[in-house]
Amino acid sequence: MIVLLLLGAFLCMGLAEQRYDVEYGDSLNLWVPRKPKSFEFTRKFSPNVTILWKWGEPLTSLDERRKYMGIFFEMYNLTQKDMGIYRFRGKEQKELSTYTIEVKAKTKSFHKSPGKHLRFSAKLEPNFCNVYFFPEGTLRRRMSEVAIVRRGKLQRHLDELGLVGFDLNEPCEIYIEAIQNTYRGRYEFRDENNDTALEVYLHVADPTIRTSELKVGAQLSFNFDLEPNDCNIHFFGEPSFDIVRHGKLKRHLYENDCIGFELIKPCGILKEDLQMSCQGRYEIRDQDGDTALVMILEMEGAAAVKAAPPKTRHLSLKLLGLMCHTKSTTLSLFDCSQIKSASPLGPLTALSLLLRPPTR
Ligand SMILES: *[C@@H]1O[C@H](CO)[C@@H](O)[C@H](O)[C@H]1NC(C)=O
Ligand SMILES: *[C@@H]1O[C@H](CO)[C@@H](O)[C@H](O)[C@H]1NC(C)=O
Ligand SMILES: *[C@@H]1O[C@H](CO)[C@@H](O)[C@H](O)[C@H]1NC(C)=O
DSSP states (O other): OHHHHHHHHHHHHHHHEEEEEEETTOOEEEEOOSSOOEEEEEETTOOOEEEEEETTSOOOEEETTEEEOSSEEEEOSOOGGGOEEEEEEOGGGOEEEEEEEEEEOEEEEEEEOTTOOEEEEOSOOGGGOEEEEEEOSGGGGTOSOEEEEETTEEOGGGTTTTOOSEEEETTTEEEESSOOGGGOEEEEEEOTTOOEEEEEEEEEOOOEEEEEEEOTTOOEEEEEOSOGGGOEEEEESSSOEEEEETTEEOOOOOTTSSOOEEEETTEEEEEOSOOGGGOEEEEEEOTTSOEEEEEEEEETTHHHHHHSOOGGGGGGOEEEEEEEEESSOEEEGGGGGGOOTTOTTOSEEEEEEEEEOOOO
């Protein structure tokens, strides 16, 4: 008997309150408790209570996005205006269960070299597509906010503001032909209620290149400011493999390889107890595969082999990376194709190869 009572108490407590953190556009099903008499909603930051359903009323669609199905209360395409507290009440206004819903914008981040193109989009109807830009660089001193799209129309004053090469594609996609440094900042896609559906962070810079020489057993860690979901980290060594894909650590099975990475936020890795096979090139790339950071790791000891290599070793040096240099910048192998005769980066002035002897 005591056990049953306790169990009952536990169940009641478990049902009493729940919190959901969702993203713009997500769906949710709320459990309807037994014998509800009414269902009400208190919007966040508002004292007003709206009765969504009362005993005796039919179980029908309240609107297109909300359905009361008896067992579940279904909500689709959630937005910030749905944020707040949902309460089921029973006899004598007794609270049966309470759900708190928080809605946040989806987020994306990109890291691009100047001159690259970029597209990003939100799932919004053309008429409800609004895009605002909040600059971060030098442009910020002149303006804190620029409307790029209003109700599905690309704004006309963009060229005058120095924002050239912006295009709008239906339903709600921005295309930038050639990224400039001043385009750095945050882009917000807002719906008809001015609720933010998507926030895009654009970083503009050439890839950062770092080198590090470490001993066996030492620790390696590096990190970059990209949204965790957009984080990709590759290793180019022997063998090459993905360490992180879309923000998730990949399992790697072979014992002799460099294994045992830990993911660090927002987009980086930590590796304790380095082994020889960890020598190589690491790249952090954004969701389009553009390189944000290059980390070249040389293991000490491998250098000794390099000092007096037997003749045949020369043939088996491994290519770790290729850098191209112009007067104004240094690019990794993947960006060398940008250097054309008419490119603003200027002509190619030097090439450097990053080589290392093979590991045993
Ligand atoms: C609350 O309800 C009152 C009366 O209907 C209305 O005037 C007021 O604007 C509402 N407040 C909010 C924050 O919705
Ligand atoms: C949810 O939003 C999508 C995209 O705007 C739309 O196609 C769909 O009809 C919506 N669903 C409901 C139930 O409103
Ligand atoms: C919507 O948000 C933008 C960006 O902050 C702002 O400039 C605009 O005035 C807002 N519109 C309304 C109607 O509040």
